[in-house]
Amino acid sequence: MACANAPWFEENFSCSICLDVFSSPVSTPCGHNFCRTCITKFWDGQVRYKCPVCNELFQSRPYPRVNTLLSELVAQFKTSVRVEEQPCVEPADVPCDVCTGTPLKAVKSCLVCFMSFCQPHLEPHQRVTVLKKHRLVEPMDRLEDRMCKKHDRLLELFCQTEQVCVCQYCTETDHKSHPVVPLKEEYQVKTAQLGKIESEVQQMIQERQRHIQEIKDTVKRSKVDADREIADGVQVLAALMRCIEKCQDDLNKMVKERLKSTEKQAEGLIKELEQEIEDLTNRSSEGKQLSHTKDHLHFLQAFRSLKDAPATRDWTTVEVCPPSYVGTLRRSLDQLEETLSMEMRKLCDAELKRVQQYEVDVTLDPDTAHPKLILTEDGKQVYYGGVRKKLTDNPKRFKHQMYVLTRQNFSGSFYFEVQVKDKTEWCLGVARESITRKERIIVTPKMGYWTFHFKKDGLVFRDDPAVRLPLRAELQKVGVFVDYDEGLVSFYDVEARVCIYSATGCTFSEPLYPLLCPCDHEFGINSAPLIISPVHQTD
The missing domain is CATH 2.60.120.920 (SPRY domain)
Incomplete structure (x- = not known):
């Protein structure tokens, strides 16, 4: 919005709606002048079409004609007037509906015009006789939402039967037999209810947060239990693996020792047999040589030493028995079973300790007991x-x-x-x-x-x-x-x-x-x- 320095010109070249210098001025059938945009916007919010200044009613929506003379005068006026910028409205304030550009803070709202006005734009309502009759209230945002769509009146009351906001005319028609109270009174009641609802909501939030914590605690406990179960399993299986490895080592050692003993025995017997074969072979060679001699004296003297058989073992009773491995694997498995049983006892003991933590205190119910x-x-x-x-x-x-x-x-x-x-x-x-x-x-x-x-x-x-x-x-x-x-x-x-x-x-x-x-x-x-x-x- 702009503010002009010359008060007389401002009054004569200002639109009575926006209180600003005319923009594309048009005239109504009753002879009053307005900005084309202002009068169009004003009639857009009306059910019946009337002049904002004299309140003359029109049978149908008029088509405002351009005021050529006034347009020329306004153009000349704008060239001679210096415009000043106005401060902006605060976010929490109700803005003026008339200001162009950056709006000023509204000081009043008109229930006839359905518009909110800043102090400069409120001036016609304080000066013009017809506008003085308009009902002004404290600034209200979204004024059109605060009006009864049926009666064009401010929603000031609350119907407790249908739980809706109504105007004074509504209490004389559709809500005639319904109990109604001022909005402020119902606001206080609903505010108290809102406090109770908020308390209940907060309680529900706390309950759900508690459930979330319980679920998290359960997950945490489950993780601890899972880690413990894995650790116990690893410990038991590791012990079994060690036992299996030991059983395998013991089995290998035992079998190899028995085999080695058999091999050593066989090796000794083979050496002894080979020695006897060598002795017998030598004796055979000596006999063959002696058989070829013609010297009677030498033959008889040598034959005497060959006649006596060499000292040899009676091999008919000597044998190498293969080692027996019967029961060796079973004994190893018996040891494994013993270790497994021991680990199972440890595991069952740990399991029992865990389930005992779920102990409950129970007493027998005589109402359920069989009569005997x-x-x-x-x-x-x-x-x-x-x-x-x-x-x-x-x-x-x-x-x-x-x-x-x-x-x-x-x-x-x-x-x-x-x-x-x-x-x-x-x-x-x-x-x-x-x-x-x-x-x-x-x-x-x-x-x-x-x-x-x-x-x-x-x-x-x-x-x-x-x-x-x-x-x-x-x-x-x-x-x-x-x-x-x-x-x-x-x-x-x-x-x-x-x-x-x-x-x-x-x-x-x-x-x-x-x-x-x-x-x-x-x-x-x-x-x-x-x-x-x-x-x-x-x-």
């Missing part, structure tokens, strides 16, 4: 009572299988130990929550049971078909480990520090409960209880 089972008050022991107690028909209670579950269930990795000392039959394992408890069934993983059954004639993992294992002597305490995500159920001989059996590829889709079964007491022989024991890790 008796539980101790602390929920850590169960034994066969022999008498069927009269109990309420709890839907959780086993009717036929002599089982009891724990109160706790798990959907992650967990480990617990049960003492089975002095028992001749028992069953341990885990079961899913939705197992059948009132009918007789074949207990298998397909039915939701992963159990290990012990009898005097052996160990059995109940599957279809059942997996039978050799009986382990003096089995006193059994550890049960479940890796839910990996689908793994493992049973350990805690005292021997070895894994008895692992069921892999299991499918878990719901929480798992530890399961105990002390079985029938067999006339007092199997009366000892099953005892849930705390884990005692060894160094």
Whole structure:
């Protein structure tokens, strides 16, 4: 925008809309003059077409005609007026809609003109009688968005029913029966709600950040576990390789020593035989020479020495026996097997120590116990009572299988130990929550049971078909480990520090409960209880 030095000329040669010197001045039917751009822009924002100065209404949008005389006068005026640059509007301020070039800061917005004005361009609204009637408000950006599209009025109220901003006319028509409040009042309410939403959002962000950290920690632990597993594997395999190399060296050494001994014996015998052959050959030569002599005296004297046979060995009883290598390789493999067993024991011990870190504290749930089972008050022991107690028909209670579950269930990795000392039959394992408890069934993983059954004639993992294992002597305490995500159920001989059996590829889709079964007491022989024991890790 430009500011002229001559006030009288500025008033007479200025557009009443932009308050600047006319640019391509045109006249309306009512005789008022405006810049072509200003009047065009003004009418573009109107529903009804009127003069900005006298408010005369036109039936249709007028086509403004160029005012030739005024155009010439304006051209002369521009040559005699010096224009001054005005300061720019700040980014946070509402700019004047009339200023050309760099706009000034608006000081008021007109709800009739739908425009914002700086102080110089606001002057007509303070001077011209018709413009004084326009409603001026504090500067508003995007003024057209703040107006009701239906009534051309400022959106000053908020409809709480439809949750929209409305004007005063809206409350008398479409929103007549709806509760409305001033925008400021609803703004305060929504601001408070926004604070609550922000608090909830921040809490959600923190939860997700915590989950991210948990995932990172899990990955970190997994890396540590992977590194340890690799290191243990390398150590075990390296030991086995050393043992194999030693067995190979020992085997080679033993075979070569036996071969060398045989070769040495054969070499001695061959030398001895060769010496006898040489002696016999010499004797034969002497005999041939003697046979040709005609001297009777010499022949008889020499024949006497040839008559006696030379001292030789009786070779009919002498033989070289090839060395026997029978059992040599087997003995080497026995040594390898012993080393492998030792390394396996070390590996199983390390594995057991790791799974024991997943120990959980569990107690037996009396609501699930078969009526013939008796539980101790602390929920850590169960034994066969022999008498069927009269109990309420709890839907959780086993009717036929002599089982009891724990109160706790798990959907992650967990480990617990049960003492089975002095028992001749028992069953341990885990079961899913939705197992059948009132009918007789074949207990298998397909039915939701992963159990290990012990009898005097052996160990059995109940599957279809059942997996039978050799009986382990003096089995006193059994550890049960479940890796839910990996689908793994493992049973350990805690005292021997070895894994008895692992069921892999299991499918878990719901929480798992530890399961105990002390079985029938067999006339007092199997009366000892099953005892849930705390884990005692060894160094």
